[in-house]
Amino acid sequence: MTDQMGNNSFSEKTDGTMLQINPQDAILFTKAGNELVGMVEITNIIQAPVTYKIKTTSPEKFRVRPSTGILAPGSNAVINVVLQQGHQMPLLSKDKFLVMCMELSSDTSTTSHDIAELWKNTASFSSQVEQHRLKCWMPTSTQLANDTTKNGSLYTSTFESDRQGSHFASTVSQLVTTTNRLESQIKFNQTLQWVTLVVVILLSVAVVYILKMEIKNSNGEYCTSMHRN
Template sequence: MSNIIVFFSIVQRLEFHPKDISRVNNTNDWLRRFLIHHDLDIKDALSMLWDTCEWRKTNKVNEINEQNVNIEYLSEGSLFVHGRDKDGKSLFIFKCKKHVKGQKDFEELKKCVIYWFERVERQDKGNQITIFFDMADTGLANMDMEYTKYLINLCKLYYPHFLNYIIIFEMPWVLNAAFKIIKSWLPSKAVQKIKFVNRVSLKDYVEADQALKCWGGTDDYEFSFQPEPALSDGKVEENKKKVHFADGSPLSDNSPSSFGDSKQEEPCKSSKVKISPVDAIVFAQEGIEVLGNLSITNTSDSFISYKVKTTSPEKFRVRPSCGILAQGHTVNINVVVQPGYTGSNILRDKFLIMTFVIDHEGYSTNELNDLWKVNKNK
């Protein structure tokens, strides 16, 4: 833990951008992404965080906006964000046929990519994206390996835990060799995110109403560049998160890896409890155990019983996993990773928190178990 404290004290003295220092000091969400990106390896996560802050300073990432990027490049529609995949992640669309290698200033192109990455991060509060390569009607002239490598390296080196899928739509066979090279640039867990699709199989990843008509969907959207809407308070909000523990990405928020980005800490609309943290449990080494924590607060005006379940009970020890909460009371729950399981083993696992109202808190353990049997569908 001491090396983390030293790291943050050094960050304070360096001339990194104030917004990035603020993200480090005041929120957990950005830091959580670095940890997840490196399977909870703190040393590697801190190294990436350092490199990212340096890169952002060198490239003046926080200053990139519509006034200092090439507006013609933004307006032509070769890169834009529209629609969402089945996991609710924004589609970062690369219309490959509109890009011809060597015809544009590469440095300006890179700034455009950063502009869109930063914009979608602000829009989705750090949630993941799916990069969608629309390769319909493309040929060798449209295949820019340097550009593609730059895009991949951004996700690999400077935007942690940012990539949900890479969808390749209708790739011409003539480009097969090029994509074998591209795969070699990716770590193995990223290679698994690549999905080759056509008009028929796209529905496995993108619903028809989110798919453009040119992909076989029903969305008749035509790209027209619109400036980024101003936030109501003039600030980028980094730590607004909401609770979805039940279905995996809010805690499916980062499907297929469900221990990632989180959203605003607020009660579920249909729930009588507030759950914290939100969307993702962060695990850390404590002695010989890998331990995470969550809390449940009864926000109703009645007694409630709660139960915590997981998709992989063999991987976790949850204590307490069931109990009673009085009005306004909070229970802190420890989630311990069982020996033999690592960060990469638990990334897909999900938790479900169930509750129902009871009339008093004097039930015995056996009586409470009987109540859960009766209320198992509530």
């Protein structure tokens, strides 16, 4: 369950060095079917593991998953915040969330029970705890329409880029195939030329040999004929 934070926690967000929060100042709630859902991404930006915990001024109104956890160095987590059924949208601006985190030492147990005990025994105002405060924000119908238009344009642009990229990739693939086919044809022609050259040489040698043998035989017959006479 998400813990409740007192009214003394409504000061401005504390700049921290352990967590990067996105968005930084507010949770944007949007329609997801019949629910209002907001998301916050938290990233560990130090070279040590950290544990985090989420508190809210109205725990009965929100379902937060996960509300606690551990982040390894460089890792992140997406926190989903859902407005419970039966609560009104216009009152969202009065609600606030507190994202707390603290560094874990190498010998700290990381079981769920031990992490829960660690937060239970650590005051939220402790110097070890870093705090990030977030407001709740619900866009107007006009803003939602504008966002939809922008997202549609972005989708069209992305689709066009993907289409052009696919066409380019197809063209490159065809060029590569054609080049490979030409290279194979050239190699075949070169091989054929060498074979033809070898055959011509062999035929030439054979012709020369036959001619020599014919000349030799002719000379032998001529000499025999002269001797008889």
